[in-house]
Amino acid sequence: MKLGIVGLPNVGKSTLFNAITSAGAEASNYPFCTIEPNIGVVAVPDERLEVLSTMFKSEKITPAVVEFFDIAGLVKGASKGEGLGNTFLSHIREVHAIAHVVRCFDDENIVHVDGEVNPIRDIETIELELVLADLETVERHVVKTERNARNDKSLRPYLELILKVKSVLEEGKMVRTMDLSEEEEKELKGLNLLTSKPVIYVANVAEDQIGVADENPHVIAVKDYADKYGCEVVPVCGKIEAEIAELEPEEKKEFLADLGLQDSGLDRLVKAGYRLLGLISFLTAGEKESRAWTIKDGFKAPQAAGTIHTDFERGFIKAQVVSYSDLVELGGLAEAKGKGLVRMEGKEYVMKDGDVVEFRFNV
Template sequence: MKLGIVGLPNVGKSTLFNAITSAGAESANYPFCTIEPNVGVVSVPDERLDVLEKMFNAAKKVPTAIEFFDIAGLVKGASKGEGLGNKFLSHIREVEAIVHVIRCFEDENITHVEGNIDPLRDIEIIDLELILSDLEIMSKRLAKTEKLVKNDKSLKKELEILKIIVDTLEKGNPVRSIEFDEEEKKIIKQLNLLSNKPVLYATNISEEDIISETDNEFVKQVKAHASKEGSEVITLCGKIEAEVSELEDNEKMEFLNELGLKESGLDKLIKASYKLLGLISFLTAGPKEVRAWTIKEGTKAPQAAGKIHSDIERGFIRAEVIDFEALKGCGGYPQAKEKGLLRLEGKDYIMKDGDVVEFRFNV
């Protein structure tokens, strides 16, 4: 899973990136301190693996991971090549979803490229550049398809979709605001449009606001905007995340508890990202290793097996499955077998989050 962290210069992108990946991307109080996208891989915290590790006395624990891309700050005119515009836009094409960091705190010591704090204006600037880039590409494609459809009637459906897309973009709305059916979605996915990528808004707030667990006026504005387009919003404090990232794992929860916080911004970000992309995790366990695997919600057992190895999918016979909570409640596999809680599932079984599974196959 690849997520691109974007936003205007000096909103806290690189600070957040450093905190969640400990990758050490340069962070400075001026635009474009991140020129090439810094890439960091972060393990997805999963307490279920800790339980399975002890239960199976496993030699190794392997969590699933997310790739974060810290992409250069954007300014007005990026779609026309201003600032680092063309690089910025090409980097966004590589990610599955966008984490849009928005500054929602006042601090006279940190400059804002637009001169003041206005989250809705900041969202509009980013959206507009993505829309303009898509519009330029789609207008050319529409003109080309209109010519081709005269001799190729199979392009009629695509032409209809392109007209809807161009009309929406010309009105200043992102492609993700359009409702398509499943057949249309397949066509649109191939276009890899920037303004069609799902967005998660990460509002960067002050330490006082995050501790008080009260949305300030800036955050309320972002949430109202996000609800209209069906996007998710999380609140975090870049400063606190930076401090948490420097602590040992056993100290992190203690530090958060002292501040009265239930979870870190990273945990919020990962949970929201999974929800945004419709992802779940299944688990495999044994004395050699316990491991989490990420799949799309609705994935059937053979395709889930293919995440482990293509041979297992090809030679799939059945899956031996038990829900993690049921296994935890029993205390182990032998007890689960005695109670008849292990299920044998076939090719049509749809995997669920928290399934602990062993695939039977023959190649």
């Protein structure tokens, strides 16, 4: 899973990225300090792995991961090249979803590119640039398709589709707001449109807003905006997340407890990304390793096996499956087998989050 962190300059994107990855991306109080996207790989929080590791006496734990792309701040006119905008927009095309960081704090020591904090205006500035960039892409594609459709009538349904997309973009709307069929979404996939990517809004709040972010008028405005489009809002405080990132696991738990929180904002952001993209994790466990594997919700057993190795999918025979909850409740694999809760599943089995699996294959 690849999440691109976007937003206007000086909204806290690089501070947030540093907290996520401890990668040391430069964070400075001036626009465009990030030019090439910094990329960090982040573990998906999953306490189940610790339990399985103890149960199976595993030598190591390997969590599922998310790649975060820290993309430089966009400004008004980015679609026309302002602020090196075309370069930044091309970086967004590489990600599966967008984490749109919105400044919801007031701080006279940190300049705002537009002079004042106004999260809805900021969101609309970014999204308009994405719309304009997509419109340029679609207009070029319409010209090419119209020319080819003169001699190939089979292209006419596709031409109608991209003309429909063009009209939506001309109204200033995002492609993701369209009611498209699964087939239409597949047909548009090759265009890799920016406004078709799902979005999480990350409301960056001040330190004194942690725990009461829902009362922040800026956050309320962002949530009202997001609700109109069925998007999720995750409030975080970049400064506090940066502090948490420096702590050991036990210290982190104590720190969060003192703040009255169960999860860090970053953990909630990663989990929101999973929900946004319709992802789940299945688990494998043994003496060498306990590991989480990321798959699309709805994957069948052979497809899941293929995420481990293509040979597993090609030569799939059966999957030995037990749910994590059953395994833990009974205390081990032998006990679960004794209760008949370890199943042999075939090619049509649809995987569930938390399935503990051993695949059998023959190549």
